[in-house]
Amino acid sequence: MGALSLSQVTKSFGATDVIKGVDLEVADGEFCVFVGxxxxxxxxxxxxxxxxxxVSAGEIAIDGARINDLAPAKREIAMVFQSYALYPHMTVRDNMGLALKQAGTPRAEIAQATDRxxxxxxxxxxxxxRPAELSGGQRQRVAIGRAIVRRPKLFLFDEPLSNLDAALRVQTRIEIARLHRELGATMIYVTHDQVEAMTLADKIVVLRAGRVEQVGRPMDLYNDPDNTFVAGFIGSPQMNFLKGARLGLNSDTLGIRPEHLLPGGSRIQGRVSHVEKLGGETLAYVQAEDHGLLTLRMFGERDFAVDEALGLDFDPDRAFHFDAEGQRLR
Incomplete structure (x- = not known):
């Protein structure tokens, strides 16, 4: 079991509040990503x-038991950091089994857990x-293995892929997702990369300035954001924001995903400022009259000339409407 509950949790450093009354429920076995x-x-x-x-105020509980005053070693938690934090003089086997050895676990059990x-x-x-003989991706796998052998109630990941190159990030992300399916364990994962959040999470918690902006499944946040912050943060390339009044609409701000902005038409006028051909898709950046720089995303290879005049349109049913404070109008 590894259900996590946070109730009005706050954290202050002197007069500065950095966590401001967070309430959150993470179910046993859930993969929850903190992003922001x-x-x-x-x-x-x-x-x-x-x-x-x-914790400055509030309560943190695992399986209904308050853990605020428990030492880290007593919380049945294993943490994987951005830095691998491996002992350079120890072998992979010894690094992975160290916590069990320190706990007095019999050698046979340590060997069985590390082999598994x-x-x-x-x-x-x-x-x-030893760690010096491993690649970055291998070292991170050892750090994850060290967490697995402890069989914790909660796995905590703090930006574990930040030190890896692009190809290794994708590979390790797939491995973490597979591990979650195999272990069925509760995992809390921190990242600033919304692509990691979208591809790994059962539940995403979007944070801004110490507050929770929205909690939900990845595609729920993508398709039904509560405000412009969530709408702009979730999705790559990010959502376009247009001036609703300039389009004759009642809402102050109109949000259009890049894939829902369409070339051709007369609703929006602009000029192409840059084109990115990515093989499977083309991104065109258009400096639009009244609306600033917009991103147009199209499937396949498309040809546009820089400084070419381009009219844009969109399906109103695909648009998101926001008020002057950035809150969603539903």
Whole structure:
């Protein structure tokens, strides 16, 4: 079991409030991702769950039991950091089994647990190596394996893919998703990368300035955002925001996803400022009269000339309407 509950959790450093009354429920076995821009409080919130930061007010509970005053080692939590935090003089096997050894676990049980984790992470052939002999992706797998052998109630990941190159990030992301399916464990994952959030999460928590802006399944946030912040943060390329009044609409702001903005038509006029041909899709950036820079996303290869005049249109049923404060009009 590993259900997590946060009730009016706050964190203050002196007179500065960095976490401002967070309420959250994470079900047993759920993969929950904290996402938001730098400084939004996502890593601080994760460290509070881990016991590495004190809670200024409110309550954190695992399976209904309050853990505010428990030491990190007593919380049945395993954490995977951005830095691998491996002991350089130890082999992969010894790094993975260290926590169990320190807990006095019999050698046979340690060997069984490390072998099981190694098999899950394709580390079998690397168990006698030291960290210096491993690639970045292999080191991160060892760090994940070290967490697995402890069989915690909660896995906490703090931007674990940030030090990997693009190809390894995709590969390791797939491995983490597979591990979640196999282990059925509760996982809390912090990232600033909304692509990681969309592809991994059962539930996304969008944070801004220490507050929860919206909680929901990835596609629910994408298709039904509560405000312009969530609408602009979830989705890559991000949503276009147009001036509703300039289009003769009642809403102050109109949101259109790049894939729902259509070339041709007379509703919006502009000029192409840049084109990115990505093979499977083409992105055209259009400097639009009255609306600023807009992004147009099209399937396949499309040809546009820089400074070409281009009219744009959109399906009104695909548009999102927001008021002057950025709140969704439904």
């Amino acid at each position: 821009p730098s400084g939004c409080g996502k890593s601080t919130l994760l460290r509070m769950i881990a016991g590495l930061e004190d 984790a190694a098999a899950m992470l394709a580390l079998d052939a690397l168990m006698a190596r």
